[in-house]
Amino acid sequence: MMPIFRRVAVIGKYQRPAAGPAIEGARAIVDDIARFVIAQGCNLALEAETAALLDLTHYPSLDIDGIGRHCDLCLVVGGDGTMLGVGRRLASYGTPLVGINQGRLGFITDIPLDSYQDALQPIFHGEYEEDVRPLMQACVLRDGVCVFEELALNDVVVNRGSTSGMVELRIEVDGAFVANQRADGLIVASPTGSTAYSLSAGGPMLHPSIPGWVLVPIAPHTLSNRPIVLPDASEVAIEVVGGRDISANFDMQSLASLQHGDRILVRRSAHRVCFLHPRGWSYFATLRRKLRWNEGGS
Structure with a gap:
């Protein structure tokens, strides 16, 4: 055959x-x-x-x-x-x-x-299980001009570098003002990225079939600033208001240095990634194995 x-x-x-x-x-x-x-x-x-x-x-x-x-x-x-x-x-x-x-x-x-x-x-x-994951399309706007554009499968992260002090970010979703946030940074994660940096920062895990993103603040100044889940049809805009040595990271592999006034726009990409797994593959079995849930149980 x-x-x-x-x-x-x-x-x-x-x-x-x-x-x-x-x-x-x-x-x-x-x-x-x-x-x-x-x-x-x-x-x-x-x-x-x-x-x-x-x-x-x-x-x-x-x-x-x-x-x-x-x-x-x-x-x-x-x-x-x-x-x-x-x-x-x-x-x-x-x-x-x-x-x-x-x-x-x-x-x-x-x-x-x-x-x-x-x-x-x-x-x-x-004989396989098909697993299709969405991608993010992100661009950095400076004075209204796109100066950097990249895809992300896991996450888009805006954060400070090694210098002390927080960054101040203005966050909008579909043009609606959400908050001005002072923190070490902000993560916009896909379901795939919800088990990566987002999880370490206290965000929830999203099942891959959920058409959503999670916004997760990194060490926020205000403790009531908590992660929020959004539909992935939304456009997230993050404007750099204050701070030093700020960058945008895309899957922690591509990096753009940011200036005050820069806006990072995150949209759902038209492209998706298709993974093939062995027959019988289970997302929950992966979580149990990788996160050591119920270790030693039946």
């Missing part, structure tokens, strides 16, 4: 691993996955930077745009940070993603490295 995904890409971490055993180990892992993909009857393409960094140039390779245009499925080897970066870059192509966890938590890269073959074989033949 031939796989339903005929053209499969493999992407590893973009950063060069340390020399010696670390890079040899990374090369062996990606090489093993590549051989497995070919053995399933699929046409393989390594992401070009992955192939170059790991000296696996004997395999066919494509850049990210080439993968989006020509591949039916993309295997992402690494942690959630790697998946966030890949997800944003491939979102406009709609390429489904499968995460092989080489990191720590692995909320969205959920297939363990030591059992990836057993998990991937059924997926290649159409």
Whole structure:
């Protein structure tokens, strides 16, 4: 039986691993996955930077745009940070993603490295759970002109740097004034990002099927300033009123330095990311495993 995904890409971490055993180990892992993909009857393409960094140039390779245009499925080897970066870059192509966890938590890269073959074989033949996640579209307006624009899968965070003192932010939702907030910062998180920085700052977890965002203040000056859940059809505007060394972070991977008067607009993107999980995958099972709920129970 031939796989339903005929053209499969493999992407590893973009950063060069340390020399010696670390890079040899990374090369062996990606090489093993590549051989497995070919053995399933699929046409393989390594992401070009992955192939170059790991000296696996004997395999066919494509850049990210080439993968989006020509591949039916993309295997992402690494942690959630790697998946966030890949997800944003491939979102406009709609390429489904499968995460092989080489990191720590692995909320969205959920297939363990030591059992990836057993998990991937059924997926290649159409046995999987589809998990579609929304993206945020954010831009920084300065004097009415967009000076920075980025997608985010997890969150958009406006916060102060290492200097002391709080930032002051004016927050609007769909043009309606919400509050002027003094805090260390503010998080606008998607359901995917609700188990990331937002959770650490006291925000709620949102089920991935909820079409909502959560606004979470970071160490607010006023203790009654609490997280609030909004529909993701809303437009959130955050204006920088006061503070020093302020930045906007997008999935903690892209950064824009902010000035007083800058406005950060956050909207729902037209693009979404599609994750494929092994049959029987459960969001709640992921929470139990990663957050160690009911550890030791039946």
